[in-house]
Amino acid sequence: MIKIVQLKLSKIKYSGDSIGRDIRVEIEVLGRFLRIDKRIKAGTTVEIDREVGRFETDRGLFQAETLITVIERDLLFNDVGSAKGSVKINTAIIKPQQFVFEIQVRESRSLLSRLFWGKRTAIFEVTLEAQIGEIERYTPDTEDGWLVTQTSQGERVSLPAYITVHPKSIKNGREYFIPSEGTYRGELLSVPLKDDNSSYLISNVKHESMISAKYSISEKVFTLNGKKYKAIDYPEVPWEKGIYDIGIPDYPHGSNNTYTEAIRQKVWFPINFENARYLHVGARSAGCMTIIETTRWMEIYNALIKARKGDFKNVGVLKVID
Amino acid sequence: MPMSKKFFIIATVMMVIAILGSLFYWFKRHDNEIVGSDAVILNQPIIKWQKITITESDQNIAMYIRAPRIIISNNYRVDNEVNQAITRHIESLKDDFISAVSTAAEDNGETNILNVETGVLLATPRLISLAFTTIEHLAGVNDNEPEWTFIIFDLIKGELMVENNELFRDDIAWSRAVKMMKNYLLADYQGDPSCDLFFAPKYKGFAASCIGIDRSRRGEHLSITGDISMSMIQEFLAPSVLSDIIQ
Numbered sequence: 001m002i003k004i005v006q007l008k009l010s011k012i013k014y015s016g017d018s019i020g021r022d023i024r025v026e027i028e029v030l031g032r033f034l035r036i037d038k039r040i041k042a043g044t045t046v047e048i049d050r051e052v053g054r055f056e057t058d059r060g061l062f063q064a065e066t067l068i069t070v071i072e073r074d075l076l077f078n079d080v081g082s083a084k085g086s087v088k089i090n091t092a093i094i095k096p097q098q099f100v101f102e103i104q105v106r107e108s109r110s111l112l113s114r115l116f117w118g119k120r121t122a123i124f125e126v127t128l129e130a131q132i133g134e135i136e137r138y139t140p141d142t143e144d145g146w147l148v149t150q151t152s153q154g155e156r157v158s159l160p161a162y163i164t165v166h167p168k169s170i171k172n173g174r175e176y177f178i179p180s181e182g183t184y185r186g187e188l189l190s191v192p193l194k195d196d197n198s199s200y201l202i203s204n205v206k207h208e209s210m211i212s213a214k215y216s217i218s219e220k221v222f223t224l225n226g227k228k229y230k231a232i233d234y235p236e237v238p239w240e241k242g243i244y245d246i247g248i249p250d251y252p253h254g255s256n257n258t259y260t261e262a263i264r265q266k267v268w269f270p271i272n273f274e275n276a277r278y279l280h281v282g283a284r285s286a287g288c289m290t291i292i293e294t295t296r297w298m299e300i301y302n303a304l305i306k307a308r309k310g311d312f313k314n315v316g317v318l319k320v321i322d
Numbered sequence: 323m324p325m326s327k328k329f330f331i332i333a334t335v336m337m338v339i340a341i342l343g344s345l346f347y348w349f350k351r352h353d354n355e356i357v358g359s360d361a362v363i364l365n366q367p368i369i370k371w372q373k374i375t376i377t378e379s380d381q382n383i384a385m386y387i388r389a390p391r392i393i394i395s396n397n398y399r400v401d402n403e404v405n406q407a408i409t410r411h412i413e414s415l416k417d418d419f420i421s422a423v424s425t426a427a428e429d430n431g432e433t434n435i436l437n438v439e440t441g442v443l444l445a446t447p448r449l450i451s452l453a454f455t456t457i458e459h460l461a462g463v464n465d466n467e468p469e470w471t472f473i474i475f476d477l478i479k480g481e482l483m484v485e486n487n488e489l490f491r492d493d494i495a496w497s498r499a500v501k502m503m504k505n506y507l508l509a510d511y512q513g514d515p516s517c518d519l520f521f522a523p524k525y526k527g528f529a530a531s532c533i534g535i536d537r538s539r540r541g542e543h544l545s546i547t548g549d550i551s552m553s554m555i556q557e558f559l560a561p562s563v564l565s566d567i568i569q
Contacts, residue, residue: 142421143421144421147425148421149425149426150426150427150428150462150463153540154462154463155464155540155542156422156426156460156543157535157542157543173429174428183535183537184541187540187541191425192424192425192428192429235494236494250535251516251534251535255414255471258484258485259484276516283484283487284485284487284497285497286497286500286501287497287501
């Protein structure tokens with residue numbers, strides 16, 4: 001099974017002689033590079049917690065050459081020390097694994113200062129921490145906004161774009177994965193590999209922070225990111241003032257050819273799951289919040305589809321006002 | 323008779339004719355709800371059937387489609403619009419199927435089959451109402467229940483009905499009818515359904531379906547179909563549509 005190794009710079013311990021306080025640490029692992037500048041006093045330890053990189057592996061032992069350089073920055077003379085080594089990470093261990101590198105930095109000031117203070121050597125203990133995790137992939141944004149997949153019971157279910165999934169295995173040309181959010185969270189699903197054996201799932205998707213939208217009952221206006229959109233609702237079942245969650249789209253709604261100008265019209269965002277009310281594009285409302293500016297639906301779709309509230313169910317919140 | 327008097331009489335007569343003409347047009351427009359003097363009176367549509375078979379060996383796909391070709395002998399434009407709407411709907415069903423084959427079906431040698439059967443629910447000089455029954459088989463995947471989708475074409479306006487609210491007295495009647503039909507379809511359903519209503523008029527009633535998922539069964543596909551009787555729907559319908567459905 002493919003796993004992800006997250007390697008972090010955990011802490012820096014500064015001992016030995018004091019050679020100054022302006023410390024730069026550079027770490028290079030398998031082409032990933034981290035540089036941090038920090039003011040550290042001799043005799044102290046500072047927590048850093050910065051990611052060096054993420055690496056995918058399907059091996060039981062992940063080994064990587066590591067180069068760490070410590071620089072005490074001075075106006076004229078930088079003091080530099082470095083250490084080469086390797087990290088050997090057991091990918092079967094779930095607990096964090098630590099690797100300590102000792103780097104000696106000898107002060108290299110002018111001849112005059114050497115005469116007075118002698119040669120000073122600082123010792124830096126740089127601790128790297130490896131955490132094993134499941135690899136993350138995302139569903140692609142297809143033409144109609146839905147990726148049809150198969151469950152382990154042989155049912156077909158659809159996922160909207162940018163759902164986080166954990167790939168589990170590839171068997172007989174199919175890729176098995178488990179979504180970590182949305183309607184099918186925790187279900188084992190599969191899609192075939194493409195003709196060129198590449199995956200339908202995509203990487204490097206960055207979810208954005210939750211969106212905050214507003215709806216005015218009296219004006220029939222939906223506001224998102226400062227932009228206003230004309231909407232309608234159903235007067236016999238009016239919206240009540242308050243805060244509602246906007247959910248991750250649940251399943252394909254309607255048909256593809258109702259509004260030729262509205263792309264992704266089959267993607268509706270649930271508002272208040274229990275009462276089956278949605279935010280969607282259309283011309284009429286039987287209880288939903290319907291955006292009637294059909295040509296502008298993609299603006300709303302694009303803003304909502306990658307946003308996340310952090311509860312695995314919702315993309316943000318909607319404030320309904322008078 | 324002096325020239326100026328003659329001119330005055332002729333001008334007065336012309337003005338009276340103009341006023342009477344305008345009044346005649348105004349009464350005609352408002353009493354009979356005729357928008358243009360050349361109102362469209364279409365012949366009864368003629369329906370011819372065509373069977374289309376498409377096979378794609380690469381993806382092991384076979385599609386069997388039976389669809390009508392509507393002929394309205396005295397209006398080529400409307401005739402063309404109706405048939406284009408039918409084509410678009412079928413294309414959309416085909417696209418959905420091909421996309422599902424690409425990402426859900428298994429490559430086990432089985433043929434992926436799409437069957438689209440079209441039924442004419444209503445064909446009057448005013449309305450064409452069509453039901454598309456879609457049955458899909460994806461290799462290695464359990465078959466879903468057949469889905470029923472619809473298109474309704476307003477031949478007088480010469481356009482496809484989008485939300486079908488034109489069939490009802492007003493938007494409130496439309497909303498109430500939608501809720502009533504959905505509740506009726508789901509009345510005996512055991513589970514936790516979440517589905518969208520599709521419907522179309524037929525002779526003495528409506529045909530309806532609700533397509534979505536059942537949350538109590540891990541979000542499995544749900545498709546419920548049924549007929550709505552005239553007695554249930556009549557109070558919501560626009561008077562102008564009633565005669566088409568009852569006749």
